[in-house]
Each structure stands twice: as C-alpha cells, then as structure tokens.
Amino acid sequence: MPEILIRKPQATRRYAAVEQVLIDYIRQIAPISDAEIETILELITIRSYPKGRLLLREGQVANICYFVLQGCIRQYFLVDGQEKTTAFFTEGMPVSSNGMPFDNKISKSFLVCNEACTLIEGREEDEAEFFNRLPRMEMLGRIGVEMELQKSQEALAEYILTSPEERYLNLLETRPDLLERVPQYQLASFLGVTPESLSRIRKRIMAK
Numbered sequence: 001m002p003e004i005l006i007r008k009p010q011a012t013r014r015y016a017a018v019e020q021v022l023i024d025y026i027r028q029i030a031p032i033s034d035a036e037i038e039t040i041l042e043l044i045t046i047r048s049y050p051k052g053r054l055l056l057r058e059g060q061v062a063n064i065c066y067f068v069l070q071g072c073i074r075q076y077f078l079v080d081g082q083e084k085t086t087a088f089f090t091e092g093m094p095v096s097s098n099g100m101p102f103d104n105k106i107s108k109s110f111l112v113c114n115e116a117c118t119l120i121e122g123r124e125e126d127e128a129e130f131f132n133r134l135p136r137m138e139m140l141g142r143i144g145v146e147m148e149l150q151k152s153q154e155a156l157a158e159y160i161l162t163s164p165e166e167r168y169l170n171l172l173e174t175r176p177d178l179l180e181r182v183p184q185y186q187l188a189s190f191l192g193v194t195p196e197s198l199s200r201i202r203k204r205i206m207a208k
Helices: 017-029 034-043 124-133 136-161 164-174 184-191 195-207
Strands: 045-049 054-056 064-070 073-079 082-089 110-113 117-123
Touching: 017 034, 017 064, 017 136, 034 124, 034 136, 054 064, 082 184, 117 124, 124 136, 136 164, 164 184, 164 195, 184 195
Parallel strands: none
Antiparallel strands: 045 117, 054 110, 064 117, 073 082, 073 110
C-alpha cells in the first residue's frame, strides 16, 4: 500500500521541498496568495509509491490524474509485446495517460514509477470541493491544461520533424537529467531508435 504523507500544521509555514514544486508550477500560470497556497495544500492528497509500481494499465479506465513532486513516471505502450516509451514525467509535471485530465476513457498505455515517486493524486469527485473553496482555480486549471496541450503538440512536432540525433541534442539541452535517471534502452525507445543506434549517436557527438 502507498504511504500517505501527513503534514502537521505549523504556526509559521515553511514549505517542504515537494510542496514548493507544486507552488512553483502554479505560479507559472498566475500569481497566488499565501492563503490560496494554504488551502491548496490542505485539499490535495500526496502519496508515495515505490519504484516499479504500475499506476495505470492498458485497458483500465483513466480516472486519476497525477502531479509529480518527486521521482519519474514513464508512459509506454505495448506493441507486439515490446514496450514503446512515449514520455517521462519528472518533478513539476502533470500526468494523464490520454493527455486530458479526468476523461474517463480506456487507457491504451501504461504508467509506471521509474523511480520511487511522491505524487499528488487527483480524482474527479474531488473537483467540486476544490473549486468551491478556490473558485479561481477552475480558470487556472483550464489555462494549465491548455499550456500542457501546447507542450504536447510542440513535442510531437519536434519528434516528426527532427532526426534522432537532433532529438538527442534537444534532450541534452532541455532535460539532461534524464540521461542519468533513465536506462539507455528506455531512452532509445523514447527517441525512436535502437539502443545500438543511440550508442552510435552518443559517440558521434562526443567525437565532435
């Protein structure tokens, strides 16, 4: 069973590092007050999961959304019995299998904890109380969904329009932590190449 992290109220609030990840993400969308932050932290559910825990299987209804406070979640599809990695979600990233929160559709992919993870879990039934306490968050939520959709569209366009070497160079620039956190065969799958091809790409880049 996952461990639920319980926070004790404090007279003077000092945010834990994992909480600060969420606060920083929301502040990318719009300024928020200290009172709003306190209410958000009161309402959210934070759970920890061990490495290897499957959060969602192909064929299950995708009715839970996640936000990564710590760790790495991998999304993959099974194609002819082989795993095809399509995304890595790390600190400060929202996670939903079909790209939209609470769409309640059958998932075609898997979500697995590639590392031990600390996550915010959100369910559709929690929304009513959340938006009742924080009406402004409904608008900010829509902005956040649009922001993530744009990122997904840009990532897809990059995948289609660039070569594997260009994708690797972009990864070096934008998400270098993945190179240390992710096994090479998963990274190769994410880039759309074999592990052997990825090794050759790395050697060419190092030789330049």
